[in-house]
Each structure stands twice: as C-alpha cells, then as structure tokens.
Amino acid sequence: MLNETATKLLNKIETKQAVVGVVGLGYVGLPLAVEKAKAGYKVIGFDIQQKRVDMVNEGINYIGDVVDEELASTVAGGQFVATTDYSKISEVDAVAICVPTPLDNYQQPDTSYVEMSGSEIAKYLHEGMLIVLESTTYPGTTEEILKPILEKSGFKVGQEIFLSYSPERVDPGNKVYNTKNTPKVVGGVTPACTEIAGVLYKNVLEGDIHKVSSPAVAEMEKILENTFRHINIALANEMAILCDKMGIDVWEVIDAAATKPYGFMPFYPGPGLGGHCIPIDPFYLTWKAREYNYHTRLIELAGEINNSMPEFVVNRCMYLLNNEGKALKNSKVLVLGVAYKKDIDDVRESPALIVLDLLEKAGANYTVVDSFVKQFKMCGEIVEPKKSFTSQDLEEADIVLITTNHTDFDYELLAKSDALIFDTRNSFKATSQLPKNYYKL
Secondary structure, X not given: OOOHHHHHHHHHHHOOOOEEEEEOOOOOHHHHHHHHHHOOOEEEEEOOOHHHHHHHHOOOOOOOOOOHHHHHHHHHOOXXXXXXXXXXXXXXXXXXXXXXXXXXXXXXXXXXXXXXXXXXXXXXXXXXXXXXXXXXXXXXXXXXXXHHHHHOOOOOEOOOEXXXXXXXXXXXXXXXXXXXXXXXXXXXXXXXXXXXXXXXXXXXXXXXXXXXXXXXXXXXXXXHHHHHHHHHHHHHHHHHHHHHHHOOOHHHHHHHHOOOOOOOOOOOOOXXXXXXXXXOHHHHHHHHHHXXXXXXXXHHHHHHHHHHHHHHHHHHHHHHHHHOOOOOOOOXXXXXXXXXXXXXXXXXXXXXXHHHHHHHXXXXXXXXXXXXXXXXXXXXXXXXXXXXXOXXXXXXXOXXXXXXXXXXXXXXXXXXXXXXXXXXXXXXXXXXXXXXXXXXX
16 A cells, blocks of 8 residues: 555656656667657756767757657657756656666676766655666665665655666667567565556556566566576577587578477577677676675676687688688778677677777788767777778778678678678678678678
C-alpha cells in the first residue's frame, strides 16, 4: 500500500504533471529524454558538457538513434530544455541517471560518475521524488552506493523519496528496436519504488514493463544479457581461428548451423569486441564475484579470446602480405571502418582502434576510410578518416583491411579490384561477385 507521499507522486506521473530530469545526455540519456518529452512530460536534461547542452537547446542532434525533427520539435515546443546547472534538480519530480560506468586501469568498475551524480542530486532532493539509475553496473550499486548518498539528505528511500534501477537497453544502429519499443526491466528498493518507476516508463514507452523484486536482480539481469553475448561471440571467434587453421569457411558453418530451428542462435566472429557494453560489463561481475571468493572463469576466458582478435587480424594481414612477398612494415594498409559496428559513428572500445595501434607498432602505413566517423583519437592525436575510397586508393594499397562493413562502402568497386583484401566482417555475403584476391576471417 502506498503512503501519502507516494500516492501524490504517482498521481503527478500518471497525469503527466510531473517534471522529469535526465542526468547525462549521451547515447542513453538523450534518446530517453526525447521520448519523455514526446510523451507529454516537461523534461530537463543535465550534462556537464556545455557543448552538448548548447546543441540540445539549439535543437541540434548529435546521437544517431535520435530523430533530428523530434529533438528539434520538443525543444521548440518548450517540452525539453538542457542545462549544466544541477540546482534545477529541485524542480523535477523524477530523474534518471544515465552516466558512464567505465572500467579503470585495473579492470575495476569506476562508479565515480554515478557517485557524483548522486551527490549533486542529493543537494537538491525534495520529498516526493523518484530517482532511477539506468547506467549499467554490478549488482548492489543502487543499494550499496547510490542509496546511502541520497539518504544523507535526511530523506528515507521508500518513504519520502523513491529509488529504482532500470537498465538501459540501447543498441546503436538497430533499425527495429530502440528506446521506445524495447521492453524495460524495473527493480525498486521497495515495492512502492518499483510501482512508481514502472508507471513512469509505462507512460513513456511502448515496450512491456517487467518488474523484478529488487535493484540487484535488475542489475544482474543486465550483466547476464551482455555476458551472454560476450561468451557466445568468444565461441564464434574461437571457431573462426580454428576454421582458419583447418581451411574451413566459418561463415558457411554458422549459416548451416543457423538452419536448426531450435537450440542454436547465430553469433558471428569479428576483429574484436566494441561498444560501451559487451567489452566492459561482464568484468563488473568478475570484480564483484571476488567479494564472494568466486572466480568467473568462463567470462574471463571469453575475454581473453575476444581481446586476442585484433592481434589475430594483424597476424593474418602479415601472413597474407608475406605470401605476396611483402613485409607488413612499410606496407600501405587501407583500413575500411573504424566504428565498432556498421552504419554508426560510435568508436567506443572499437577493436579497429587496437588494430590500428598494432599496425602502427608494426611499422605499417595505414589510411582509414569511414563515412560515419568524423574524427577519432589515435596515439593522442586527432585523426580524420577519408569519407570514401577510390580505384587509385585500391591500386596503391598493399592490402585492404575491412574492419567495419558500412553499407555505403563501394563493394562493387572492391569486387572489381585486384587488390589484396582481408575481410573481418564477411562483407560480401550477399554479393555474387567476389574480389579476385579476397580472404576473410
């Protein structure tokens, strides 16, 4: 049964009189803020980057999964405003925390952004307020770290304020599932916390709202989602290495296995893992498991396999060049794609960056082509990729390395080329004509 404070807050949310805040206007926070504004709530977005705040307030989009017109219209209509002034937290009735949770240099979770956000929110907390953590993290973060920070204000979670965890499920570039239609998991510190957060998301999103018994369950299920992919990609990568040694096409093997209508789900190899989630999230769990004197051996082994793929790719390039009577050192390598997956501009944890670093250390001369990524940082310097490649680029290259299979690359030009090509993404799967000197992972 809800107390009076919870009932008043729930009524404000149900009638869309509540003002909602979003802390962190990145890949998770900006799409969520726009959806909340579209749903009829007044939204205040908070970010420490003045450039982001200015762009939002000018209606300028910088996230691929946000529709330009939707951001512009919500800002123009006064439904969405951004600020760096955290004192405006006092004006909101519900706030979602969507800040980074990286690993530090020792592969340990860095919760400093969550802690700083919690501390800023705590300064301006008021009775009858909902706080939801969306950042992916290890089980226990919401109750062990965020809850004590918030309760220093004097308000008690479940009585005067309400705290839940609801993991983000953002898949950049996915044309089918996005923030609005992806099912949402919600776990509150108390039943009232869960109910209030569930109603807010139900009012905003089209996907089902799945309530769980605690924040820890919600935190663990998010880690399970990404660990599942992490381990199965490692299996696909290991199969690719073995198939290469045996002279078998791993892509054909996976396609054949995928014809089974039950008991198998296809995962595909590549140059390594990228993105902010899969390469990082499973290691939150390996760290937390040590608290219970348990070692997550399968997760750690999968990490070893996935982390070894960039080196495997460079070694394959070296082998292919050797067969042409050339050394990798001083060779011209045309690298196609630096984003961590196709048709997005996101280079976070991209394996292509590691490949480039290994090429540089081997003394190769590389040129990067990527029409989605405007610039990226390499060895402390800003690199601006070429937007496309020409016949002359292919002729001058000693080897063409496809690390990201963007759909706008000129595959017909590649197919007609005599260039030595090593493809880590099976880019020509749907193409009838293959290049003459073509090899794949």
